[in-house]
Amino acid sequence: MKKLQIIKLIVSLAFPVAIGSIAGFFTAAGTSGWLDTLNSPSFRPPNWIFGPVWTVLYLVMGFSLFLIWNEKASKQRNQALTIFLVQLTLNFFWSFIFFSFHMIGVALIEIILLWASIITMIVLFYKIKTLAAYINIPYLLWVIFATVLNGSYYFLN
Numbered sequence: 001m002k003k004l005q006i007i008k009l010i011v012s013l014a015f016p017v018a019i020g021s022i023a024g025f026f027t028a029a030g031t032s033g034w035l036d037t038l039n040s041p042s043f044r045p046p047n048w049i050f051g052p053v054w055t056v057l058y059l060v061m062g063f064s065l066f067l068i069w070n071e072k073a074s075k076q077r078n079q080a081l082t083i084f085l086v087q088l089t090l091n092f093f094w095s096f097i098f099f100s101f102h103m104i105g106v107a108l109i110e111i112i113l114l115w116a117s118i119i120t121m122i123v124l125f126y127k128i129k130t131l132a133a134y135i136n137i138p139y140l141l142w143v144i145f146a147t148v149l150n151g152s153y154y155f156l157n
Helices: 003-032 047-069 075-100 104-128 130-134 137-156
Strands: none
Touching: 003 047, 003 075, 047 075, 047 104, 047 130, 047 137, 075 104, 104 130, 104 137
């Protein structure tokens, strides 16, 4: 691996993990205080599971970012990188909308947009590098689960 590729790999892995860590740091209080006051769905996982799951998902996102970024520059690659940034931005802000601002309904709309952006990202990644698309399927499934969880909180409260 060339030096530039190693730098791209490190940046690609660190970027989504850093974004997720920042959101997690600033919204952690909402996960243990306010959330416990709500009517919860019976299938709500314990709070401790979210950190490890999201860390793995951010690393996978980062690796898929590297696979795309490492491809030859093109309009298609730039579109894929742009939608990656869009979905990561939506991912980042969902935490604040739900946990900090306690806007469960707005968070539900936002996470549906996140879900759609992940599907778009997977489709665009697939056209460039199939592995980059396939490894994001667990992320999509987790966000679908999170959407159902968000919707359940909305309807129960």
